[in-house]
Amino acid sequence: MSHIVEKFNYLKKRKSVKYGLPFLILIVGGSFGLKHFTSLRYEYSKKQPVDPEEMKKFGVNMKKHTEVTLESEYEKIKGIDIDNWEQKRGPRPWEEEPPK
Incomplete structure (x- = not known):
């Protein structure tokens, strides 16, 4: 029994155990503790779909999902002339503001 006490006292005096072990416990334990706090953000966030009729009450006009596609936006951009431009x-x- 005295051998265990001597070993414990020897380890207690070592700087790596005295300062390193609490630091490692804090880092590892903190990561598990933060896991619970960060999960709360996603558990209680608003996850309701946006209703177009409800948004119309607030003055926001939403397009239907079928109206805007990648192909339709590409066709709009394809018609823009990007070669002729003027730097202003x-x-x-x-x-002073120049006279008009």
Whole structure:
């Protein structure tokens, strides 16, 4: 029994056990504790689908899902001429506005 007590006292004096073991317990235990806190974010978040009629009451016009497709948006962008453009300088706060 005294051998176990001597071994415990020897390990208690070691810096790696005195400072390292509590640090490792904090890191490993903290990761398990944070797992529960981060899961709360997803468990209690609002997961209700958006109703277009309800949004219309608030003044938001939503398109139907079938109206907007990747192909229709590509056709819109394909018609834009990107080769002919002109760079326009924006007004600076310290400059006077040019007369119109």
